[in-house]
Amino acid sequence: MAKYFDPQLINGPAGDPGLYVDLAFERRALLFDAGELGSLAPRKLLRIEHVFISHRHMDHFIGFDHLLRCLLGRDKTLYVWGPPGIIEGVESKLNAYSWNLIESYKANLVLHVSELGQNGRLITSEFSGTQRFQRKDLGEAHLVGDLVVADARYNVRATMLQHGIPVLAFVVEETTRINIWRSRVEEMGLEVGPWLNSFKDAILEGLKDDAPISVAWADKSATHPRDLPLGHLKSRIMKATSGRKIAYVVDAAFTDANVKAIVALAERADVLFIEAPFLHKDVDQATARNHLTAMQAGLLGRWSKVGQLRTFHYSPRYRGREHLLADEAQSAFRGGCHLP
Ligand SMILES: [Zn+2]
Incomplete structure (x- = not known):
């Protein structure tokens, strides 16, 4: 049987973070992070129904404008999920533009934006094109456990990591195949x-x-x-049969709390997409920037017992030597090295 989830790193392992998960045969898709999205065909952007933003560092959020532009003039509700500050972030992006002509649009785009806070606290606001994207607060709720989206075909769960600021990591699981x-x-x-x-x-x-x-x-x-x-x-x-599970982890310090949270979330995932920005010989710089090294990423995959490890978010300093990052991570994943 064909795969239901088809995950694709939009900009490859060295470009801006962004994982496009096509829900095969359904003309629906999920997006994890919105770095540059220019290489995604409009027909693919139009399929996106949920966007999960790990945090608002520019390389993870700059593509949101591109998506917004593509969806304008469509009858659609786009669901956006992110850490504390995501509502303000979307509002600021919308406020950067003039919307005086939007009343003439026949179709209406609605952005439904939710902030995942501590202890499952969820705050939601809505921005509707007919209201010139003025913010409308919809109030507060609580997640059931770590469950963010429960669709008939898939679930998305999230956990909060530390990167100097809160960062969300996600898994998407096919309910039952x-x-x-x-x-x-x-x-x-x-x-x-x-x-x-x-x-x-x-x-x-x-x-x-x-x-x-x-x-x-x-x-x-x-x-x-x-x-x-x-x-x-x-x-x-x-x-x-039990469905596929795909995990997405970026921008996290290698701390006890983060390791525990990542392993719990990604446990036995079929594929773990995880950042590996630095070689372990540069661990001091990785630590100073609250990032993982490739070796740490590999170990996290090993400890989570995932089927496949896919590293990305490589630092530009390794341009032309990206294979070193991939090799170091895969070797730690297979048990070929140990943390000093
Ligand atoms: Zn980043």
Whole structure:
């Protein structure tokens, strides 16, 4: 079965941070950090429904304007999530422009911006194009645990790290992957078609086994029941497996608290995208800037028992020698070196 999540580092390992996660077959996408976004095609930008900003250092937030420009004139609500200060950050960006002509737009863009504070505190404001993007405060709520977004197909969770300022790290997890045995569908005399999506949705929505599912038969001339019970179909044509998990970690000091939080969040992820800006021989500079070294990134992957380690956010000082960062991290990940 094709992969549901298709994660892509927008600017490669040496460019501005930004992870685009395409939700395959759904024309939806998630964006983790918004460094330069110029290389993303507009059709890809239009799919984004949630943007998760780790923190407001410029290299993680400058692309937000580009996204905003692409979405203007569309009927859309964009959800933006970030650490304390993100509402003010979005408001300041919006206030930088004049919106006197926006009333003439037929479609309306709404930005729904939420700040994740300490102890799961959540503050939300909304900026609507019809209101010339004036801020409207929607009040305060609390997260359930570390769960930020609960979609039928995926969950996004977050944890707060320290980088001199609070920084958010995220994971996106596919809820459950429903695999369909095509051959068995055909053996039952059924058609492989769009009805299978409704069948999958019924499972993900947790409908009871006696819920009727309308099916499509291959032989249209014969008389068949229009519906079959969900449970009957589940037992014959479906196999459920746990979904993929992708973790995103940037700009974090190698402190006990951060290590603990990262390992808890990224545990057994299929892929960990993690910053590796410095070689470990430059650990003093990494520490002074509250960043990880490549070796530390590798160890975090190892301790989190992730399947695959993808390093990025390389410092420009290693231009032309990026492979050294990747190699150091992979070697620590595989257990080839130890922290002095
Ligand atoms: Zn950064």
